[in-house]
Amino acid sequence: MATITTNTVRKYKDLDLNFISHPVRKDVNKLLDEDAVIGSIRNLLQTSHYERLFQPSLGSNVKRILFENMDPISESALKREIIQTLTNFEPRVSVNSITIKSNYENNSYDLSLNFTVLNTSEQVSIQFSLKRDR
Amino acid sequence: MADRLNVTELDFDSIKTNLKNFLKQQSEFQDYDFDGSGLSVLLDVLSYNTHYNAYYLNAIANESFLESASLRESVVSHAKRLGYTPRSSRAARARVNITVIANDNLPETLVIPKGYEFLSSSFDGVAYKFVTLDAYTATKVNSQFVFNNVDIYEGELIQYSVQNSYSSNPNQIFEVPDVNVDTSKLSVLVRDTPSSSNYEVYTVAVNALNISSSSKVFYLNETKESTYNIQFGDNVLSKKIPDGSVVIMTYLSTSGSSANKANNFVSTSPIGAYSSLIVNSVSAASGGSDKETVDEIKRAAPLSLLSQNRAVTKNDYIRLIQQNYPALEAVNVWGGEDNEPPIYGKVFVSAKPKLGFELTDTEKDFIKQNILKPISILTVTPEIINVDYNYLKIQTNVFYDKAKTILSESEIKQGIKTNIVNFCNQNLNQFNSYFKYSNLETLIDSFNSSIISNEVELFVGKKFRPDLTTSNSYVLDFGFELNRGSTNDNFYSSPSFIMVDEDGVQRECFFEEIPSSFTGLESVIINNPGYGYTRTPTVNIIGDGTGAKAYADITNGKLESIIVTDPGIGYTTAAIQIINHPDDTTGNLAKATAVLQGRYGKIRIFYFKTDSISGQSTKAILRSRENEGVIGQIDYFLGKITINDFNPIAVSNDFGDLMINIKPKINIIQSKRNKMLVLDSDDPSSITVNTIQIE
Numbered sequence: 122m123a124t125i126t127t128n129t130v131r132k133y134k135d136l137d138l139n140f141i142s143h144p145v146r147k148d149v150n151k152l153l154d155e156d157a158v159i160g161s162i163r164n165l166l167q168t169s170h171y172e173r174l175f176q177p178s179l180g181s182n183v184k185r186i187l188f189e190n191m192d193p194i195s196e197s198a199l200k201r202e203i204i205q206t207l208t209n210f211e212p213r214v215s216v217n218s219i220t221i222k223s224n225y226e227n228n229s230y231d232l233s234l235n236f237t238v239l240n241t242s243e244q245v246s247i248q249f250s251l252k253r254d255r
Numbered sequence: 256m257a258d259r260l261n262v263t264e265l266d267f268d269s270i271k272t273n274l275k276n277f278l279k280q281q282s283e284f285q286d287y288d289f290d291g292s293g294l295s296v297l298l299d300v301l302s303y304n305t306h307y308n309a310y311y312l313n314a315i316a317n318e319s320f321l322e323s324a325s326l327r328e329s330v331v332s333h334a335k336r337l338g339y340t341p342r343s344s345r346a347a348r349a350r351v352n353i354t355v356i357a358n359d360n361l362p363e364t365l366v367i368p369k370g371y372e373f374l375s376s377s378f379d380g381v382a383y384k385f386v387t388l389d390a391y392t393a394t395k396v397n398s399q400f401v402f403n404n405v406d407i408y409e410g411e412l413i414q415y416s417v418q419n420s421y422s423s424n425p426n427q428i429f430e431v432p433d434v435n436v437d438t439s440k441l442s443v444l445v446r447d448t449p450s451s452s453n454y455e456v457y458t459v460a461v462n463a464l465n466i467s468s469s470s471k472v473f474y475l476n477e478t479k480e481s482t483y484n485i486q487f488g489d490n491v492l493s494k495k496i497p498d499g500s501v502v503i504m505t506y507l508s509t510s511g512s513s514a515n516k517a518n519n520f521v522s523t524s525p526i527g528a529y530s531s532l533i534v535n536s537v538s539a540a541s542g543g544s545d546k547e548t549v550d551e552i553k554r555a556a557p558l559s560l561l562s563q564n565r566a567v568t569k570n571d572y573i574r575l576i577q578q579n580y581p582a583l584e585a586v587n588v589w590g591g592e593d594n595e596p597p598i599y600g601k602v603f604v605s606a607k608p609k610l611g612f613e614l615t616d617t618e619k620d621f622i623k624q625n626i627l628k629p630i631s632i633l634t635v636t637p638e639i640i641n642v643d644y645n646y647l648k649i650q651t652n653v654f655y656d657k658a659k660t661i662l663s664e665s666e667i668k669q670g671i672k673t674n675i676v677n678f679c680n681q682n683l684n685q686f687n688s689y690f691k692y693s694n695l696e697t698l699i700d701s702f703n704s705s706i707i708s709n710e711v712e713l714f715v716g717k718k719f720r721p722d723l724t725t726s727n728s729y730v731l732d733f734g735f736e737l738n739r740g741s742t743n744d745n746f747y748s749s750p751s752f753i754m755v756d757e758d759g760v761q762r763e764c765f766f767e768e769i770p771s772s773f774t775g776l777e778s779v780i781i782n783n784p785g786y787g788y789t790r791t792p793t794v795n796i797i798g799d800g801t802g803a804k805a806y807a808d809i810t811n812g813k814l815e816s817i818i819v820t821d822p823g824i825g826y827t828t829a830a831i832q833i834i835n836h837p838d839d840t841t842g843n844l845a846k847a848t849a850v851l852q853g854r855y856g857k858i859r860i861f862y863f864k865t866d867s868i869s870g871q872s873t874k875a876i877l878r879s880r881e882n883e884g885v886i887g888q889i890d891y892f893l894g895k896i897t898i899n900d901f902n903p904i905a906v907s908n909d910f911g912d913l914m915i916n917i918k919p920k921i922n923i924i925q926s927k928r929n930k931m932l933v934l935d936s937d938d939p940s941s942i943t944v945n946t947i948q949i950e
Binding site for chain 2: 133137152164168173174213
């Protein structure tokens with residue numbers, strides 16, 4: 122008798138908003154699992170409140186903080202804002218640690234974010250920098 | 256089976272949820288329900304786009320129907336299809352007399368030109384400009400030119416000319432470039448060429464029935480920008496104006512209703528060579544109204560189609576009067592056959608103006624001659640009669656629990672008063688209205704949860720202005736059954752008036768009712784004399800009292816009268832039964848009604864007499880020596896009060912009005928014909944609220 126195995130672990134599959142086509146299939150690229158989650162975090166941090174139609178609370182205040190004076194207060198505000206945003210809008214992520222360092226020469230913040238993707242229990246660490254653009 | 260995509264929702268959130276449900280069926284992209292995902296961004300765009308289109312389609316569908324359209328241009332367009340042109344602002348009109356002191360050396364006649372300007376005295380901070388729309392001529396009499404009844408209209412008279420060109424304006428449409436134009440005062444002249452001195456007058460086309468290819472008419476329409484345009488014909492349906500001709504539009508740009516009540520005019524420039532002018536107002540400005548609103552157009556357009564611009568039915572009259580004379584708050588119309596007594600061949604109109612209580616004679620004349628005459632049926636004469644006002648006086652005792660409210664006593668009183676005024680504004684001040692006592696009590700109870708109960712006492716007052724020079728009789732017709740007096744709090748008059756007593760002393764007097772109690776039968780009224788009576792029938796009185804007796808008189812086989820021989824005692828109701836004599840086989844159909852004592856009450860006049868020694872004031876009846884001082888009668892059943900030979904010297908009121916107040920018998924007061932029940936909110940005695948605290 123054949124057995125049917127069902128996989129209860131959900132795979133995260135998302136659209137890559139860069140719309141880079143797949144080199145072979147020439148189809149829109151897919152982001153899988155942790156890449157999908159990282160893409161989502163990036164979207165959330167880049168979206169300001171009131172930017173999305175009919176969903177004023179969606180997004181974060183990161184852009185506004187980047188235009189504040191660069192000092193320890195802004196640093197901690199940025200940290201709090203990122204944790205808050207991920208808690209509110211990204212249920213797949215459990216943040217383990219976040220470190221922020223002001224990079225005065227580049228007028229940017231260097232961030233290191235360590236989190237666990239919930240369905241894989243895999244720890245992911247990403248480094249990125251936030252710099253005001255305009 | 257895969258679910259279908261649900262397409263019934265219109266709002267953003269539901270559309271997005273539907274899309275998500277739809278996406279659940281695929282495994283290609285699964286992050287649709289995480290807000291940060293790229294797919295979610297895509298869904299947002301899609302949902303927004305769908306929502307946007309749905310809204311747009313919904314708005315288009317709404318605008319497609321007269322009932323649901325909200326843009327003025329859509330409503331106007333629907334109205335146009337029903338042959339209805341929305342009413343523009345209407346200029347207020349006043350009437351003045353002008354006296355010019357003349358110089359004897361100058362000509363014998365003087366002309367006030369069209370467009371001559373006056374300025375009203377400042378009113379709500381604005382002095383309004385009024386102009387004449389006709390030229391008036393007067394001849395010199397006793398070194399004076401007197402112009403009587405000069406009609407002046409509020410606004411600025413503007414002349415606007417535009418040259419016609421077939422190439423740039425192939426449809427012959429010209430815009431009147433003013434949103435405040437009064438289109439009823441628009442005059443249109445056409446000159447063949449700019450230099451020509453000849454012109455032709457074009458008038459507005461009311462309907463297409465009497466228009467030929469040479470008719471000099473224009474068609475008036477409202478534009479998208481809320482202005483009006485005029486369109487000329489095409490030589491098939493009315494005359495086409497020539498290429499290169501000049502259209503000259505003269506119109507009044509008016510402030511509409513805000514100039515109503517403007518008065519005390521002065522001229523702003525000399526007339527001819529004369530600058531010594533005296534301007535006296537005959538009537539203050541009235542009849543001004545604003546442009547028809549979207550809601551008014553929605554209501555009026557279908558009704559206008561129904562009445563076809565002809566006054567035939569009652570509603571035609573009401574509609575056409577309101578449309579052409581918008582300064583009216585309420586209009587009622589009834590045929591002469593429904594009048595009491597019936598007057599055939601007439602139609603009666605009664606109207607309450609928005610400001611004040613009575614129409615002026617000028618206004619009545621205008622409605623009769625200019626509005627109704629041209630569109631009513633030939634043999635039917637319209638008659639405008641004054642509104643017969645019944646003034647409501649409300650006294651209420653309100654019981655409330657102080658512990659259950661944070662409002663102070665005066666706040667409760669004021670709040671209840673405001674509620675009563677609002678209730679009356681909604682239910683009264685209109686014709687054919689019903690005033691329900693119980694509704695008022697419920698309203699007062701529901702004002703605040705602390706109110707336990709209330710008692711309402713209702714009086715209805717009627718004003719009349721007695722002649723102070725001669726003795727006169729007055730009939731006050733309330734139009735509903737009145738409460739038969741049993742105590743003295745049923746009836747009062749205000750204010751006091753001065754009359755001379757039998758000893759020639761002037762007294763400050765009031766009216767009072769002589770309460771009558773129920774006893775027996777006063778009389779019997781014959782409703783139908785019947786026919787064929789050969790012998791006198793027996794009259795039986797059936798009622799709850801005892802002892803009443805009456806007999807009948809017959810003449811030529813008909814019942815002539817029934818005479819009461821014994822009124823009996825203790826009757827509150829009674830019916831008359833007519834029984835044929837046993838030998839009489841032909842007598843038939845006679846009917847009669849019993850009138851109980853107490854249907855009629857009496858009115859007399861009293862004053863307070865101060866004893867010169869003790870200083871005590873006692874009540875005395877005026878002229879008690881003649882007929883026990885009785886001066887009038889109340890017919891409780893028909894609601895009529897008659898006062899005979901009444902000749903006061905003065906009335907203690909600025910206007911000389913006396914008001915008689917009495918309680919109605921019934922709890923629902925209906926206003927018929929020209930009767931209107933109103934609450935005079937300027938009169939402090941119209942609402943009295945007494946509050947009583949209950950522990």
